Amino acid sequence: MASDRYVEGKLTDYEDIIRQIKDVISARIVTDEAGEIAEIHVLSGSSRGPKQIVRDIESAFMAQFGISIDHKKVSVAQMQDDEGPGPMQEVRPKLVAVTVSSGGRKTEAKVDLEIGGEMYGGIASGPSTANNKLRVIAQATVLAIESYMKGTCNMVTEDITRFVLAGRDAVAVSISLITNVGEERLIGSAFLNHDEREAAVKATLAAINRRMALLLND
Secondary structure, eight states: OBOOBOOTTOHHHHHHHHHTSTTEEEEEEEEOTTSBEEEEEEEEOSSSOHHHHHHHHHHHHHHHHOBOOOGGGEEEEEOOGGGOSOHHHHSOOEEEEEEEEEETTEEEEEEEEEETTEEEEEEEEEEOOHHHHHHHHHHHHHHHHHHHHTTSOEEEEEEEEEEEETTEEEEEEEEEEEETTEEEEEEEEEEOOSOHHHHHHHHHHHHHHHHHHHHHHO
16 A cells, blocks of 8 residues: 655646545645655535545545545645625626637637626637637636636636537536646536537636635635
């Protein structure tokens, strides 16, 4: 059985796995001078208990990397829902409209979101290819979010793809989030229900939503 030794170049992968666990909002791993995992700090919602989240982290590390994690090194801080209508409830965006127009070799997308009762829009354009149309829609969504965030971060659509899951068409998007503390890769997905444009927006929002409250509180 492998120990919880940090493998160079894998730290981001370790943190990404933790962030994929249900109810986890953010994760940060601290290593000691010998390269051992010294501390794992997790911020989560309050719908699941800390012990369950720790068990999920232990299981995920063993399944993905063959690493045994000492549960004593994991600390879980929870955002309490009973403290009133905090940022997590206020900032969840709602899709209002997405429009796409193509002319010649160029595609342009406009995405309108409602966030906290206000409207925010983003416009992006790029070459007219089938897959790039989805990327342009995702980037327009990102720009609408950036306008709400008022310069606290930047986001770039790295990749977007269609795939089949359980016999259903779906869309997955990868977003790079750049803040004052560095870069983070976010991933989101959504099933394609008749409208690939709406699916591209929803997948992008799925990648970003859980990070928005933390960014606003930084």
